[in-house]
Amino acid sequence: MSLLERTATRYRGLRCSAIAAELPDLLARAEDNAMSYLAFADLLAEQEQHSRDHKRLAGNRKRAKLPADKRLEAFDYRHQTTITKRQVNALLDFGFIDNRENLVFIGPPGVGKTHLAIGIANKALDAGYKVLFRSALELVEELEIAEMKGELKKKLAQLTRFDLLVIDELGYLPMSRQARYNLFQLVHSFYEYRSLILTTNKDFTDWGEFFHNDNVAVPIIDRVIHHSNIFILGGESYRLKQKTTG
Incomplete structure (x- = not known):
């Protein structure tokens, strides 16, 4: 085994796989640029750090489970005039x-709520935050299964490991009393500890009806509204407009 091979093996043993994989090229760059020992040591560290950051971001993106690759750059502010690019960029x-x-x-179907939520989630992932996307239906089902298994507390702990949870389309489908209680437990777990992005077709004044005037409605609204940025989106459905003009 050559010295180069032995050195690469040592780096792999130290879990510096990026250095091990690129060692011949890194050595060539050092020789071509007559690097000092310290500059070469910094180059090795930079290579490993860059690789680990890339893997971490890729892992975060995979775990986020975004349903589509919607970007803020593609959001049509000319059609959706109830929110401005400046307001979104400020976030x-x-x-x-x-x-x-x-x-x-908050707004009717098709006005861009989900696009904005996914676009902001994408930017948060790029910035290194841990994000998870769930439709309200998926989330309610997951919490219900965990509650039935006696593992709701464990499930909530898993969810709060994410910096940001996106809950899409809350209010489109009715919820059982147990589902409402589970949702309250989730919102309570996140309150002042982690962040939520909610998209909903229900104005807060309608949430009492949506929650069947259950006692859980008020504390959920209270915890969601407190420390929140609320955007009311209006206008006709963008998807419907595309169909009628296509």
């Missing part, structure tokens, strides 16, 4: 995540 320093605040997008 992209992610102070709302750092400050454990929520975003709520």
Whole structure:
């Protein structure tokens, strides 16, 4: 075994796989540029750090389970005039995540709520935050299964490992009393600890009816609204317009 092979093996043993894989090229760059020992040591560290950051971001993106690759750059602000590009861009320093605040997008179907939620989630992933996307239906089912198994607390702990949870289409389908209680437990777990993005077709004044005037409605609304940025989106359905003009 050559010295190069032995050195690469040592790096792999130290779990520095990026250095091990690129060692011949890194050595060639060092020789071509007459690098000092310190500069070469920094180059090795930079290579490994870059590789680990890339793998971490790729892993975060896979775990996020975004349903589509919707980007803010493709959002049509000319059609959706009830929110401005400046308002959305102001969210992209992610102070709302750092400050454990929520975003709520309210409006009828097809006006861009989900596009905005996914677009912001994409940017958060690019910035290194851990994100999870769930439709309200998926989330309710997951919580119900966990509750039936006696593992609701464990499930909530798993969800709060994410910096940001996107709950899409809350309010489109009725929920059982147990589902409403489970949702309250989730919102309570996230309150002032992690951030939520909610998209819903229900104005808060209609949430009492949606929750069947259950006692859980008020505490859910209270925890969602507190520390929240709320956007009311109006206009006709963008999807419907595309169909009628296509």
